[in-house]
Amino acid sequence: QSVLTQPPSVSAAPGQKVTISCSGSSSNIGNNYVSWYQQLPGTAPKLLIYDNNKRPSGIPDRFSGSKSGTSATLGITGLRTGDEADYYCGTWDSSLSAVVFGGGTRLTVL
Amino acid sequence: EVQLVESGGGLVQPGGSLRLSCAASGFTFSIYAMSWVRQAPGRGLEWVSAISGSGSRTYYADSVKGRFTISRDNSKNPLSLQMNSLRAEDTAIYYCARVFITGTTLSFDYWGQGTLVTVSS
Numbered sequence: 001q002s003v004l005t006q007p008p009s010v011s012a013a014p015g016q017k018v019t020i021s022c023s024g025s026s027s028n029i030g031n032n033y034v035s036w037y038q039q040l041p042g043t044a045p046k047l048l049i050y051d052n053n054k055r056p057s058g059i060p061d062r063f064s065g066s067k068s069g070t071s072a073t074l075g076i077t078g079l080r081t082g083d084e085a086d087y088y089c090g091t092w093d094s095s096l097s098a099v100v101f102g103g104g105t106r107l108t109v110l
Numbered sequence: 111e112v113q114l115v116e117s118g119g120g121l122v123q124p125g126g127s128l129r130l131s132c133a134a135s136g137f138t139f140s141i142y143a144m145s146w147v148r149q150a151p152g153r154g155l156e157w158v159s160a161i162s163g164s165g166s167r168t169y170y171a172d173s174v175k176g177r178f179t180i181s182r183d184n185s186k187n188p189l190s191l192q193m194n195s196l197r198a199e200d201t202a203i204y205y206c207a208r209v210f211i212t213g214t215t216l217s218f219d220y221w222g223q224g225t226l227v228t229v230s231s
């Protein structure tokens with residue numbers, strides 16, 4: 001049981017937009033920045049979004065992040081088959097004094 | 111180019127020990143906090159431990175506290191994770207990751223390819 005809650009899977013057609021939610025509490029998302037990671041099959045995770053909505057260099061603007069209260073959302077537009085991956089949200093939990101992750105969401109591009 | 115390369119994984123019996131290492135290059139190792147994150151087969155990510163750039167502060171997940179020890183040698187730049195009293199539930203790919211601290215939280219901006227630890231008799 002993960003501290004942060006994500007839907008197990010989402011799907012959409014190529015070219016469409018999808019959003020992935022991440023729900024937490026005041027001890028984590030509510031008072032700390034959220035990061036998002038993409039894990040392509042058989043590879044290590046890769047940082048997609050940090051500080052709720054900032055993209056590291058090299059990450060296309062098709063990827064976006066937002067946060068409201070104790071929930072965060074990852075948005076992906078112009079979906080491509082190459083976006084098929086597992087996506088994880090993560091943040092610091094002030095009560096646990098630990099980094100916490102969501103359980104991951106598998107994106108399928110139909 | 112930032113590179114993180116883990117080593118030291120393998121098969122170990124329950125109750126045994128293993129030491130993982132992470133060789134870092136392409137950045138000034140001593141000014142960055144570092145972390146270990148693991149992923150059990152078919153499961154999600156689980157943060158394991160972190161260490162400050164100087165090595166003076168360490169942090170652990172409750173699941174490994176008292177059994178695992180993170181350390182670093184800034185003169186030779188390896189990051190290490192000493193794992194004792196290993197359990198079947200410690201079986202996972204262990205990733206070394208560079209910590210990126212902003213404001214009140216942190217993220218992991220570079221990851222190694224991971225090393226597999228299997229705890230089984």
